[in-house]
Amino acid sequence: MQIKELSQATGVDVETIRFYEKQGLLPPPARRDNGYRNYAESHLERLSFIRHCRALDMPLSDVARLLSFLDEPEMHCGDVNDLVDQQLSRVRARLKSMRALEKQLMLLRSQCRESLGGHCGILDELVSAAHGEACACHRADSLA
Structure with missing residues:
Protein backbone atom coordinates (compact mmCIF):
# COMPACT_ATOMS: atom_id res chain seq x y z
CA MET A 1 0.00 0.00 0.00
CA HIS A 76 12.96 -10.26 29.70
CA CYS A 77 9.38 -9.12 30.27
CA GLY A 78 10.43 -7.31 33.45
CA ASP A 79 11.92 -4.57 31.30
CA VAL A 80 8.52 -3.99 29.72
CA ASN A 81 6.98 -3.82 33.18
CA ASP A 82 9.59 -1.24 34.21
CA LEU A 83 8.74 0.95 31.21
CA VAL A 84 5.04 0.82 31.99
CA ASP A 85 5.70 1.52 35.68
CA GLN A 86 7.78 4.57 34.74
CA GLN A 87 5.01 5.84 32.47
CA LEU A 88 2.48 5.28 35.23
CA SER A 89 4.66 7.35 37.59
CA ARG A 90 4.82 10.17 35.03
CA VAL A 91 1.05 10.09 34.60
CA ARG A 92 0.49 10.15 38.36
CA ALA A 93 2.83 13.14 38.70
CA ARG A 94 0.94 14.98 35.97
CA LEU A 95 -2.39 14.15 37.63
CA LYS A 96 -1.09 15.60 40.90
CA SER A 97 0.05 18.70 39.04
CA MET A 98 -3.32 18.98 37.30
CA ARG A 99 -5.18 18.73 40.63
CA ALA A 100 -3.02 21.59 41.97
CA LEU A 101 -3.78 23.59 38.82
CA GLU A 102 -7.50 22.90 39.25
CA LYS A 103 -7.31 24.16 42.84
CA GLN A 104 -5.49 27.31 41.70
CA LEU A 105 -8.11 28.01 39.04
CA MET A 106 -10.94 27.43 41.53
CA LEU A 107 -9.32 29.91 43.93
CA LEU A 108 -8.95 32.40 41.11
CA ARG A 109 -12.54 31.84 40.01
CA SER A 110 -13.73 32.49 43.57
CA GLN A 111 -12.45 36.07 43.22
CA CYS A 112 -15.26 36.93 40.82
CA ARG A 113 -17.96 38.97 42.44
CA GLU A 114 -19.67 39.67 39.12
CA SER A 115 -19.67 43.40 39.66
CA LEU A 116 -20.66 45.70 36.88
CA GLY A 117 -18.57 48.57 38.19
CA GLY A 118 -15.60 47.80 35.97
CA HIS A 119 -13.69 45.81 38.59
CA CYS A 120 -13.22 42.17 37.86
CA GLY A 121 -11.80 40.25 40.79
CA ILE A 122 -10.20 37.67 38.49
CA LEU A 123 -8.50 40.29 36.33
CA ASP A 124 -7.38 42.20 39.44
CA GLU A 125 -5.73 39.03 40.75
CA LEU A 126 -4.04 38.32 37.43
CA VAL A 127 -2.74 41.89 37.20
CA SER A 128 -1.42 41.63 40.77
CA ALA A 129 0.42 38.44 39.86
CA ALA A 130 1.84 40.11 36.76
CA HIS A 131 3.29 42.79 39.05
CA GLY A 132 4.93 40.15 41.21
CA GLU A 133 2.41 40.44 44.02
CA ALA A 134 0.68 37.54 45.71
CA CYS A 135 -2.57 36.44 44.15
CA ALA A 136 -5.38 34.17 45.28
CA CYS A 137 -4.16 31.25 43.19
CA HIS A 138 -0.49 31.42 44.20
CA ARG A 139 -0.50 32.15 47.89
CA ALA A 140 1.62 29.59 49.72
CA ASP A 141 -1.22 28.67 52.08
CA SER A 142 -3.70 28.16 49.22
CA LEU A 143 -1.76 25.28 47.66
CA ALA A 144 -1.46 23.10 50.74
Whole structure:
Protein backbone atom coordinates (compact mmCIF):
# COMPACT_ATOMS: atom_id res chain seq x y z
CA MET A 1 0.00 0.00 0.00
CA GLN A 2 1.09 3.57 -0.53
CA ILE A 3 1.82 5.98 2.31
CA LYS A 4 -1.54 7.72 1.88
CA GLU A 5 -3.34 4.40 2.32
CA LEU A 6 -1.24 3.57 5.37
CA SER A 7 -2.07 6.98 6.79
CA GLN A 8 -5.79 6.48 6.23
CA ALA A 9 -5.73 2.97 7.69
CA THR A 10 -4.00 4.05 10.90
CA GLY A 11 -5.05 7.67 11.32
CA VAL A 12 -1.38 8.70 11.42
CA ASP A 13 -0.38 11.75 9.38
CA VAL A 14 1.86 11.12 6.35
CA GLU A 15 4.58 13.42 7.73
CA THR A 16 4.49 11.55 11.04
CA ILE A 17 4.94 8.25 9.20
CA ARG A 18 7.99 9.68 7.43
CA PHE A 19 9.30 10.97 10.76
CA TYR A 20 8.92 7.51 12.33
CA GLU A 21 10.85 6.05 9.40
CA LYS A 22 13.68 8.57 9.87
CA GLN A 23 13.76 7.77 13.59
CA GLY A 24 14.06 4.05 12.84
CA LEU A 25 10.73 3.16 14.45
CA LEU A 26 9.38 1.94 11.10
CA PRO A 27 11.64 -0.05 8.80
CA PRO A 28 12.08 1.41 5.34
CA PRO A 29 9.46 0.05 2.96
CA ALA A 30 10.23 -1.56 -0.33
CA ARG A 31 10.09 0.72 -3.36
CA ARG A 32 7.98 0.16 -6.44
CA ASP A 33 9.43 0.56 -9.90
CA ASN A 34 8.08 4.11 -9.97
CA GLY A 35 9.93 4.94 -6.72
CA TYR A 36 6.84 5.06 -4.51
CA ARG A 37 7.04 3.46 -1.10
CA ASN A 38 5.26 0.13 -0.87
CA TYR A 39 4.15 -0.55 2.70
CA ALA A 40 3.33 -4.08 3.82
CA GLU A 41 0.91 -5.39 6.41
CA SER A 42 3.81 -5.50 8.88
CA HIS A 43 4.17 -1.71 8.55
CA LEU A 44 0.48 -1.30 9.29
CA GLU A 45 0.74 -3.46 12.42
CA ARG A 46 3.89 -1.71 13.64
CA LEU A 47 2.47 1.76 13.01
CA SER A 48 -0.74 0.80 14.81
CA PHE A 49 1.38 -0.38 17.76
CA ILE A 50 3.29 2.92 17.78
CA ARG A 51 0.06 4.90 17.57
CA HIS A 52 -1.40 3.00 20.52
CA CYS A 53 1.73 3.61 22.61
CA ARG A 54 1.61 7.31 21.74
CA ALA A 55 -2.08 7.39 22.72
CA LEU A 56 -0.85 6.19 26.13
CA ASP A 57 1.45 9.25 26.01
CA MET A 58 4.59 7.15 25.99
CA PRO A 59 7.71 9.01 24.85
CA LEU A 60 9.21 7.90 21.56
CA SER A 61 12.29 6.58 23.35
CA ASP A 62 10.07 4.20 25.32
CA VAL A 63 8.16 3.23 22.17
CA ALA A 64 11.49 2.39 20.53
CA ARG A 65 12.44 0.19 23.48
CA LEU A 66 9.07 -1.58 23.38
CA LEU A 67 9.54 -2.18 19.67
CA SER A 68 12.96 -3.69 20.40
CA PHE A 69 11.28 -6.06 22.85
CA LEU A 70 8.85 -7.04 20.08
CA ASP A 71 11.72 -7.57 17.68
CA GLU A 72 13.63 -9.68 20.22
CA PRO A 73 10.98 -11.66 22.12
CA GLU A 74 13.58 -13.51 24.19
CA MET A 75 14.25 -10.29 26.13
CA HIS A 76 12.96 -10.26 29.70
CA CYS A 77 9.38 -9.12 30.27
CA GLY A 78 10.43 -7.31 33.45
CA ASP A 79 11.92 -4.57 31.30
CA VAL A 80 8.52 -3.99 29.72
CA ASN A 81 6.98 -3.82 33.18
CA ASP A 82 9.59 -1.24 34.21
CA LEU A 83 8.74 0.95 31.21
CA VAL A 84 5.04 0.82 31.99
CA ASP A 85 5.70 1.52 35.68
CA GLN A 86 7.78 4.57 34.74
CA GLN A 87 5.01 5.84 32.47
CA LEU A 88 2.48 5.28 35.23
CA SER A 89 4.66 7.35 37.59
CA ARG A 90 4.82 10.17 35.03
CA VAL A 91 1.05 10.09 34.60
CA ARG A 92 0.49 10.15 38.36
CA ALA A 93 2.83 13.14 38.70
CA ARG A 94 0.94 14.98 35.97
CA LEU A 95 -2.39 14.15 37.63
CA LYS A 96 -1.09 15.60 40.90
CA SER A 97 0.05 18.70 39.04
CA MET A 98 -3.32 18.98 37.30
CA ARG A 99 -5.18 18.73 40.63
CA ALA A 100 -3.02 21.59 41.97
CA LEU A 101 -3.78 23.59 38.82
CA GLU A 102 -7.50 22.90 39.25
CA LYS A 103 -7.31 24.16 42.84
CA GLN A 104 -5.49 27.31 41.70
CA LEU A 105 -8.11 28.01 39.04
CA MET A 106 -10.94 27.43 41.53
CA LEU A 107 -9.32 29.91 43.93
CA LEU A 108 -8.95 32.40 41.11
CA ARG A 109 -12.54 31.84 40.01
CA SER A 110 -13.73 32.49 43.57
CA GLN A 111 -12.45 36.07 43.22
CA CYS A 112 -15.26 36.93 40.82
CA ARG A 113 -17.96 38.97 42.44
CA GLU A 114 -19.67 39.67 39.12
CA SER A 115 -19.67 43.40 39.66
CA LEU A 116 -20.66 45.70 36.88
CA GLY A 117 -18.57 48.57 38.19
CA GLY A 118 -15.60 47.80 35.97
CA HIS A 119 -13.69 45.81 38.59
CA CYS A 120 -13.22 42.17 37.86
CA GLY A 121 -11.80 40.25 40.79
CA ILE A 122 -10.20 37.67 38.49
CA LEU A 123 -8.50 40.29 36.33
CA ASP A 124 -7.38 42.20 39.44
CA GLU A 125 -5.73 39.03 40.75
CA LEU A 126 -4.04 38.32 37.43
CA VAL A 127 -2.74 41.89 37.20
CA SER A 128 -1.42 41.63 40.77
CA ALA A 129 0.42 38.44 39.86
CA ALA A 130 1.84 40.11 36.76
CA HIS A 131 3.29 42.79 39.05
CA GLY A 132 4.93 40.15 41.21
CA GLU A 133 2.41 40.44 44.02
CA ALA A 134 0.68 37.54 45.71
CA CYS A 135 -2.57 36.44 44.15
CA ALA A 136 -5.38 34.17 45.28
CA CYS A 137 -4.16 31.25 43.19
CA HIS A 138 -0.49 31.42 44.20
CA ARG A 139 -0.50 32.15 47.89
CA ALA A 140 1.62 29.59 49.72
CA ASP A 141 -1.22 28.67 52.08
CA SER A 142 -3.70 28.16 49.22
CA LEU A 143 -1.76 25.28 47.66
CA ALA A 144 -1.46 23.10 50.74
